[in-house]
Amino acid sequence: MLTDRERETLAYIADHVANRGYAPKLREIAEHLGIRSRGTVHRYLRALQAAGHIRISRGRARGIELLHAEDPDVAPGHTLPLLGRIAAGHPIEAIPGEDEVDLSQFFVDVNRFVLRVQGESMIEDGIMDGDMVVVERRAVADDGDIVVALVDSDEATLKRLQRNADGTVTLVPANRAMTPLRYSAERVQIQGVLVAQFRAYR
Amino acid sequence: MLTDRERETLAYIADHVANRGYAPKLREIAEHLGIRSRGTVHRYLRALQAAGHIRISRGRARGIELLHAEDPDVAPGHTLPLLGRIAAGHPIEAIPGEDEVDLSQFFVDVNRFVLRVQGESMIEDGIMDGDMVVVERRAVADDGDIVVALVDSDEATLKRLQRNADGTVTLVPANRAMTPLRYSAERVQIQGVLVAQFRAYR
DNA sequence: CACAAATGTTCTCCTTTTGTTCTCATGGAG
DNA sequence: CTCCATGAGAACAAAAGGAGAACATTTGTG
Incomplete structure (x- = not known):
């Protein structure tokens, strides 16, 4: 253990x-x-x-x-064909032997969870209000990671993490209308790191 | 006991x-x-x-x-816990009885396939270059749907479909740098309708 | 090749956290 | 009343976590 x-x-x-x-x-x-x-x-x-x-x-x-090359304890799920290019003129058809993507394998793992995004703080990175994000639980993150973080144990936010030379961290939104905010490291509690995003239409 | x-x-x-x-x-x-x-x-x-x-x-x-290893959930299925809100101050924890999202259920269906997006024509709708999109095969689409379409049997594009009163259709990109293009209905061949989008980080 | 810098290895010392074992207190049910 | 589930918290040993010195090797560079 x-x-x-x-x-x-x-x-x-x-x-x-x-x-x-x-x-x-x-x-x-x-x-x-x-x-x-x-x-x-x-x-x-x-x-x-x-x-x-x-x-x-x-x-x-x-x-x-x-070693131990990760025993995938995620059961294989249903797959969808992955089409590289749509043939001109022909109706799209699934080609046997084509690549298949297994969405479960893609997203699911222990220590991950899903959150619905509220607000538009990351909109310029293509993360819209109402999108779902897959977060991997982790207490530490690297410079440049998109993280779910609590500031002063307050409500959670989704921002890009920037580690500064003086030990402080800056939470950088991807939205010109919002300003990056700089905090001492102790005030920022990282809850997890963004690993995927998805959205349904209809 | x-x-x-x-x-x-x-x-x-x-x-x-x-x-x-x-x-x-x-x-x-x-x-x-x-x-x-x-x-x-x-x-x-x-x-x-x-x-x-x-x-x-x-x-x-x-x-x-x-011990007493629980029988059914030995193999973590295709689901991830959906957390509505992150409790202030506390590390994130899954609340029993919480919602679970089944990713396979969410995306997979017959008649669907996955494409990797090339270009930034829909960037303002949060669909970035390199994203994956799930498309449902269909020859017809409604006004406002985002569709995969061929124009003059040429390369496929992802655009929002706008049906005009005079019977023509306009393919509207979500990108200020690009202009909507209007075609007679015969020139536009709809291959499918966008039902979902996803993206992996790291 | 020769040399300096960087990297990995081993070690001791220390603080904080965690689990463990207690005793004491409270409040409700029978 | 007693029984018992529950909780607080003190005290302690051990584990976990970290610092940093000293050394051996490797790596990279001129």
């Missing part, structure tokens, strides 16, 4: 690998966790290795290999 | 595990129950362990393991 910090460490590594194709450095992990000690991070890595989640190539930079 | 509070405690633990994949801390349980004493919570846990519902890893943080 993993501790909170070990879990966050593993999530960050998985995220890093998924997005960039290689593992992070200890220093990057520490920075993501908001701590300064590489030694502490290394302790977490040892625990993760003991639990069978990663393998460490001793001594090597970025020598973390992700 | 169990008292009211023990039952509530067990329900909360089960919910927590189902939604996050790990057990809550005594403090979190206490907060959920509206009490302040971890000692009292611990008494409930002892009772639950004696009744065979959980196993406690002594001393460990989050060291509660659910």
Whole structure:
């Protein structure tokens, strides 16, 4: 069983690998966790290795290999065909062997939940009033992430997170009519990170 | 067998595990129950362990393991909890009996397919370049629908359909930089109607 | 190749948090 | 009245979390 910090460490590594194709450095992990000690991070890595989640190539930079390649405990759901291009002139038809997208796999995971967006603070990023967003529960987030955050334990807002050099954070809306607001780090409590958005018409 | 509070405690633990994949801390349980004493919570846990519902890893943080493994929801289905509001101050938690959204149900149907949007013609409606859209195959559409259409059997475009009094149709982009284009009805071939849109981050 | 910087590894020390075990108090039901 | 479920909270041991020094290797660069 993993501790909170070990879990966050593993999530960050998985995220890093998924997005960039290689593992992070200890220093990057520490920075993501908001701590300064590489030694502490290394302790977490040892625990993760003991639990069978990663393998460490001793001594090597970025020598973390992700094992256990995620047992998808999400049952496969119904799929829709993904059409790359619509053939000119011909009525659209599903081509056998075409790519299929499984919406469940796409969105569902443990530690995620759905929120209905209220307001237009992120409208210039294409997130409209009334849209649904999928949020992954997480206490830490990186610069540039879109987060659900509480300020002074008040109502939750959806904003882009900007980490400033002096340790403060700025919550940046995607709406020219609204101004970015800067806070000391203690006042901002991150509840989760935006992983997807969807909307129904009709 | 169990008292009211023990039952509530067990329900909360089960919910927590189902939604996050790990057990809550005594403090979190206490907060959920509206009490302040971890000692009292611990008494409930002892009772639950004696009744065979959980196993406690002594001393460990989050060291509660659910036994009696619930039958049906072992495989987390295609649903995500829908949270209406985020409780001020408290970490987000799924409220039992909360709404659940089934993503497959939400999007999938026969006669539908997915397209990746190219270009920014509908950007002011929140449909960005690279977004995925779910389209329902249909040859006819109503005034105001967003449609996938071919003009002169040429490349497909995503536009809002406007039916004019004289029988012509206008394809209206949601982008100030682009102009609506008017065609005779024969030149416009409707391939389908937009029913949903989604987008993944990270 | 040689060297400096960066990275990973190990270690000790420390603070905070968590779980655990108590005792005491309260209030309702039988 | 007693029984019992419930809660508060003190006290303590252990776990979790973090800092940082010291060292070994790797990595990158001229």
